[in-house]
Amino acid sequence: MKKHTHHKQYLSPVIGLLLYLILYGNAHAQSSITLTGIVRDSEAPLPSVSVWEKDTNNGTMTDENGRYSLKIKPGGIVTFSFIGYKTQTHIVSGTTLNITLQPDQAILDEVVINAGYYNVKDKERTGSIAKVTAKNIENKASNNILDALQGQAAGVQVIQKTGLAGGGFDIQIRGQNSLRTDGNMPLYVVDGMPLSNENIHDKSLLSASPYLISPLNIINPNNIESIEILKDADATAIYGSRGANGVVLITTKKSAVDGTSFYLNSYTGWGKITKKVPLMKTEQYLEMKKEGYLNDGLTEYRASDHSINGNWDYSKYTDWQDKLIGNTMQFHHLDFGMRGGNQNTNYNFSISQHEQSTVFIGNQKQNNLSVQTGLKHSSKNDKFHLNLSVSYNQSKSNLPGTDFTLTTYSLQPNAPELYNEDGTLNWAESAWTNPLQALEQKYRAQNDLLHSAMMVGYQITNNFEFNLHAGYSKSNINQSQIIPHTYYNPSYGMDSNSSSIMTNKGESISWNLEPQINWHKNWNKHRLSALTGLTFLHQQSERLGIRGRGFSSNSLIYNIKAATTVSILDAYQSQYRYNAIFGRLNYNYGNRYIVNLTGRRDGSSRFGDNNRFANFGSVGAAWIFTEENFLKNNHWLSFGKLRGSYGTAGSDNIGDYQYLNTYSSTGNVYDNASGLKPDRLYNPNFSWEKTTKLEAALELGLLDNRINTSLAWYKNRSSNQLVGIPLPGTTGFSSVNANLDATVENSGLELTLNTVNIRKGELYWTTGFNLSIAKNKLIAFPDLEGSTYANQYAIGQPLSILKLYHFLGVNPQTGLYEFEDINGDGKLTTDDRTTYLNPLPQWYGGLQNSISYKNWELAFSFYFAKQKGKNYRTRLIPGAGQNLTMIVDRWQKPGDIASVQRYTSGSNTQAVQAHNYMTQSDGVFTDASYLRLKNIELAYTLRIPQLPQLQCRIYVRAENFLTLTSYKESDPETQLTGYLPPLKQMTLGTHIKF
């Protein structure tokens, strides 16, 4: 890059504009001129650059040599834009205007990171913050923010638990800190307003989803400008007691342009499951069953074994996966938006609709509607700022109450037809439970989220600024599930008197108020800035679950008044209040040495009087060594920074009122009085969970920042574990909340690499890569042996370990699985479960590529993980039920060396027992590492030289189309959990901008 252009990089377009006004403001007027020039980047002329007169249809494009010519009024404003480069705006003063465009991504300096309570230049940040921009979120078809994050940022582990629309994602930032498996959720903040994590759903109504539905699921990813993930102490300590598990800051799109523009984005797509489980065909299945009986010395088939006792057709075969989960999922998305305004005030508005079906049999859909508006205003003197964003998201679904995936695993291949000839469900003389009964059990849900955030700021003096962040959020859920009598086998003789409905209505309201003062002072090479603020957060939620049973007709089932008996299943109310003071002090010397101090004192209503308040803080520092004289003119090292941080963050993510001994009404009447039940075992003394975080990182920019890389090392220790300590049932409850003096350590390495591989003429190719190697270890646990965790954890091992029997193989003589009897007492007991296995990924990461050439763009991203998963031996007892084809390598006669034990019809108790041990042994684990082409997009942008503002982008996308793995059983991500595997999807769409 040429030196003389350097200073321009740092200038925002506005300042550039001002500069030109000053420099060329005296230019004399003419009626119309022809402006000519060459547009180039630092290396070569750029063809196909859009050149147009602002707010008009007057425009053109550069030719192969980067030349353009445009008729324009003197003093008019001309804009140069090209994908991959920063747009430039100039005021016309002469007849020649040569432009050098700056590549967009390589300008590290300009990238500003949102750190929550403050913004920081990426170059100058002291904390560990990963940023994912709109570009990497938008080009996904999944319509889910969490899915879009998978593989995009180091240290952020996203696991998809089901391929169902709106279904569950598990997200962890830098591993499991808390012993409570549900206590590792990060804090989500949308435009400065935290998303409530209050649970207002009734999970039991939608068993097809392994997780509670996060409100995050219904936010339209296309409205997201950027997502910042705060990881280390420097970044999270200012979030105090909510920062231990990381903070995910979501910023919605704001308008920032002059004039008015519109866009219309529409796509449609199709999806199928990535992989079928290889299940037995009828012939193979019958052979297995017969061999099982034969092995057991039984000559007569059990009356209940319809598949082989003659009741069912031996030649019939149904591929139940095709039948039940083999449909093609379809989705349609329509997005319309407009934005506009002037220098002081601008707005944006968008509305989108997304409809998605499932791969299940039947007609289920999820429908999302999302409306988003934003308003930005600043006073003429630029002292007053207002920023308002309001979004309303609605999701309606009638997803199935049951996930058919598990059903497909166990249905016999020669099981009867689903329907009778007359279209009714076939119950085959009660010989089976028709799986389609689940379709009778209809689930409906409507989920609404209103989320609004406002920021007003006033520049009091040159050094002082006052801000007020305020937010209001309201989330509603309305769920119902009916079980009409038609759900049951008609031979039970039920009628609508047995029909029932369960409903759940939930509401969660929260508001947040955060006044804040910012101050800064510069002198000589010193820059000092500080901020302090307060937080007032209020959340309240309630839930009402009702069951109505017994209707005179099923047509009245949604009318709860028509029910013979109505019972209240759940009436829950809770309140949460949170209060804090926070601050930050940042000192910067010559852009070379930076020290950052942050802290927070906060109080939460989730703790008893004695333990309500706690302090958190951190120190971070950075040294930008490329600013030192000895490196300043280094031609290959353009940027280098060493940074480190140390501090604490906490977690109060434990639910409300847990420190109180309370009784609540059961709603069950006995002897004319309603009962009162004890809510929990209580412990009034528990307090915060603290995580101490340590991090060191090196960030480098090489060859004009064409290669940017960072390597971060961290070690976090969480202590004072706030856990629901699992208790034996003899205590009356399954757990009690208490602080356990145990320490969990998460350490790891995170590598990111971003390169501009080619930037030549119209060819632009960038690559992003990230790799996370994470280690989780239980460091200390007082009296682990005697504790209730004795059989779950081991010192020095990850929290996620499983203690398993060690599988020795199939005994060639007996044909049974054999396991190591560690203590040699001749019995297999829990003491023999000494093999440790961690089913979580050892390392994972992502690789993104983006290539553009002329009007073409190609982007693709990979996700990979090194992990272990459950294999075919984990399924049903070999011989007793539908099984994976892999089990045919079984023992048949003495002397056989096989991987699967002898078949049994189920009456060989030794074989049944051996299989039970197997499911708790290392014999069911196999390598399930995989590399997946998560996403690939090819786009063509149609530009019409006469209409330079009109851009029509046509794209085709494919998701999960290629997976490389040695795991044969199923999809390596969902494995054999029985939840729907991720879908491979194909999308076609257009994005029109004008």
Add this chain to the structure above:
Amino acid sequence: MKKYFILLISTVLVYNCESFTDINLPDNQLTGKVVFEDVQTADAALTHVYTLLFSETLVTGNQRGIGVLMGAYGDEQTYHTTEGFAQGVFFLNQVAPNDNTIMTLWDKSYHAIYALNAIIEGVEKSNITETDKNKLLGEAYFTRAYIHYFLYGLFDEIPYITSTDYELNSKTGKLKPGELIDALQNDLERAAQFLKNVPQHVLKGRPSIDAVKVLQARTALLQQDWDSVIRLTSEIIDSNHYSLETDLNLVFLKESTETIWQLMAKAGNNAMEGASYIFTKIPPVQSMSESLYNSFEISDLRKTHWTKTLSNETQSFTHSFKYKYNQPTGTSMEYSVQLRLAEVYLMRAEAYIQSGQTDMGLDDINMIRQRAGLENRMTASEQTVLQYLIEERQHELFSEHGHRFFDLKRWDKLDEVLSNVKPNWQTAYKNLPLPEKELLLNPNLNPQNNGY
């Protein structure tokens, strides 16, 4: 300017911070202390336990209760479809330590015990009247014993929980049978003290002093303390508070004169046993076992009144028909009978026979037989009379809270009877396995019961 803002912020801070995070309890919750200072709410805490027993666990009449489960585990019920039914493994005698039904039964039973212990601790410290205290404590002590009694029957050695202290209870060990009986007797004696002057509930929806005596008698039977059995049962019989219904169809109605204690259903609902046993179409999932059905004498009215058979051309199936209602009715008709006079007669009969007074025993047996329209048994050898008793208990108490199974277990006759009808039966299966999760969480409960 700067000072002004700092002042503003610190004012807000001082003014608000400490109190901002004080929150009120939601309207539907009370603290434990408040609950026991009022007899109404303290009583509501107790009725919660009765509701648990009525509809959720252990002695509940639904499919999760021991009536159904142990009927299937023993020789009373046959399952025609076992797949997909939690009771299937009970019928097949293949209950594994990680079986969910076992775990739930255990957890919920001990949860009820916790609730009772909280009542006992709360009421003892409370300022309510002595009369109210006596009633609440008496019922709580009795019910605590009642639950432990069944858990002992199912699992043999178990912990006897008498406090709410979770640290203690999470490390508790098992008691040997002798110690368990002592603990039971201890609680029952206290219950008897507290309840001796408490009047019987109009609908017998609360355990009374007589209920305590029945359970004391059962405990004495386990100890083969025949004298105590005779004394306790005679006290109940001679009190004339109860009489055998002459019409078998009236025995399980909520006004039955022979009921000593029953768990009440919600207004309009009925005992859950009806819905558990009755089927209206065949083939059913489960029905009465052939061995039980065929063992009735032809003229036994219990066969015609307490069972019902549905047939088609090829098959016929029978269900227990003690409880007649499988649906809600306008007004409740049946409650779940826990203790009734017929059993008291049969307990006394057994004690008489075992202590050599066979004729007295025969008299009691014949009381029951006469009501069933059967001829009197004639005097015979002790061995034969004992056999009469076994048959009588089978026919009188079938499908009620696993009486049959616990009887066979008490008489050490499980192997003899069940090995003929249950192909998977093994001697060790006389005890259910302790829930695996419990052993993992509390190693003091080791070892697992034999055979698992």
